[in-house]
Amino acid sequence: MVSKGAIQVEGVSKIYSNGVVGLDNINLSIKPGEFVVVIGLSGAGKSTLLRALNRLHDVTAGTIKIDGDDITKASGKKLRNMRRNVAMIFQNYNLVKRSTVAKNVLSGRVGYYSTWRSAFGLFNKDDQNRAAKSLERVNLLDKYYTRARDLSGGQQQRVGIARALMQEPAVFLADEPVSGLDPKTTKLVMDDLKRLNDEDGLTVVANLHSVDLAMAYATRIVGLKAGKLVYDKPIGEVQEEDFTEIYAEAGDKK
Numbered sequence: 622m623v624s625k626g627a628i629q630v631e632g633v634s635k636i637y638s639n640g641v642v643g644l645d646n647i648n649l650s651i652k653p654g655e656f657v658v659v660i661g662l663s664g665a666g667k668s669t670l671l672r673a674l675n676r677l678h679d680v681t682a683g684t685i686k687i688d689g690d691d692i693t694k695a696s697g698k699k700l701r702n703m704r705r706n707v708a709m710i711f712q713n714y715n716l717v718k719r720s721t722v723a724k725n726v727l728s729g730r731v732g733y734y735s736t737w738r739s740a741f742g743l744f745n746k747d748d749q750n751r752a753a754k755s756l757e758r759v760n761l762l763d764k765y766y767t768r769a770r771d772l773s774g775g776q777q778q779r780v781g782i783a784r785a786l787m788q789e790p791a792v793f794l795a796d797e798p799v800s801g802l803d804p805k806t807t808k809l810v811m812d813d814l815k816r817l818n819d820e821d822g823l824t825v826v827a828n829l830h831s832v833d834l835a836m837a838y839a840t841r842i843v844g845l846k847a848g849k850l851v852y853d854k855p856i857g858e859v860q861e862e863d864f865t866e867i868y869a870e871a872g873d874k875k
């Protein structure tokens with residue numbers, strides 16, 4: 622089996638149109654199957670990094686290769702194909718609340734359909750079966766016909782995971798996937814991510830605010846501060862005191 626899901630970030634900077642530096646010369650190499658947690662203060666650039674990895678926004682400089690292909694330069698069909706490979710879940714779940722769980726999950730498949738077919742919701746039987754399987758993997762098959770708005774936050778996030786799985790991705794990005802969830806629900810969502818990482822070998826890159834969660838789930842922790850990569854260690858080498866520096870404000874005394 623060829624391992625997929627390698628990410629190579631080289632010299633990546635992102636300067637927003639208002640002049641704010643989101644990322645400052647990031648170099649990062651992630652191997653297939655790693656579970657990387659990105660930590661840092663609010664505004665450090667965590668979301669900016671994730672959004673660059675699937676080209677939700679463009680970078681100002683540098684290259685980002687996914688399995689050797691540069692996503693920052695890709696366009697048209699090539700970009701579409703690359704994006705299928707990089708799934709993402711969001712802090713606010715991004716579901717269509719009035720639609721059923723099934724429709725939300727099926728929408729994860731649009732990258733495989735022509736625009737008009739997906740616009741009319743003409744998903745084939747294989748994909749309907751695939752949607753059921755994806756929901757089964759997050760233990761929500763019984764919610765197939767439920768409207769998304771009638772689910773709890775944790776359930777909505779797990780529908781988000783099932784939807785992302787429909788892409789059959791090699792890379793799974795999670796942008797603060799558990800903020801606002803209670804500890805028990807947080808564990809369910811994080812366990813789902815860990816299971817996909819273990820069973821499917823998906824490369825996971827997750828932004829988290831909790832150091833405890835990072836320690837519990839990551840195989841590697843990366844720290845950002847003011848757009849710079851200031852920390853990068855495999856979990857076995859991480860020391861609790863390392864976090865003091867990552868979370869120190871600019872004006873803090875050492």
Ligand SMILES: Nc1ncnc2c1ncn2[C@@H]1O[C@H](COP(=O)(O)OP(=O)(O)OP(=O)(O)O)[C@@H](O)[C@H]1O
Pocket residue numbers: 637638639641642643661662663664665666667668669670
């Ligand atoms: N669309 C935008 N336009 C201008 N500046 C932005 C934009 N998005 C983010 N920024 C700025 O870029 C910097 C990095 O933001 P980013 O959202 O990546 O940080 P973060 O580490 O994810 O923070 P949080 O933990 O609060 O989500 C911040 O200074 C932020 O204000």
